[in-house]
Amino acid sequence: MRTRSLLAIVPLVLSGCLSTVTSRLDRTNHQLDTTNQRLAVVNDELADTSQRLAQLGQQLDETNQKLAQIQATLQQMDRRLEIVERVVRKVGGIKEE
Numbered sequence: 585m586r587t588r589s590l591l592a593i594v595p596l597v598l599s600g601c602l603s604t605v606t607s608r609l610d611r612t613n614h615q616l617d618t619t620n621q622r623l624a625v626v627n628d629e630l631a632d633t634s635q636r637l638a639q640l641g642q643q644l645d646e647t648n649q650k651l652a653q654i655q656a657t658l659q660q661m662d663r664r665l666e667i668v669e670r671v672v673r674k675v676g677g678i679k680e681e
Contacts, residue, residue, distance in 0.1 A: 672678070
């Protein structure tokens with residue numbers, strides 16, 4: 585059975601009828617190679633972008649921590665200034681609003 589199918593293809597190969605098929609396969613392989621190369625480049629770019637995003641995430645976390653510390657400090661200062669303001673109003677005879 586195999587021999588018969590191979591014998592049926594031999595005349596087509598010898599006459600050049602399969603050259604269009606092989607040329608199409610060659611073009612398709614070339615396009616696939618080009619696509620694979622582009623995908624590799626895009627994959628590398630995505631890896632770089634992911635790394636940058638991770639770094640930005642860390643920086644945002646650090647910034648948020650610093651802002652939380654600043655906010656706590658400002659709240660503490662506000663409480664202290666309220667006390668000072670009350671004393672100044674009492675001593676100066678200023679009525680509270």
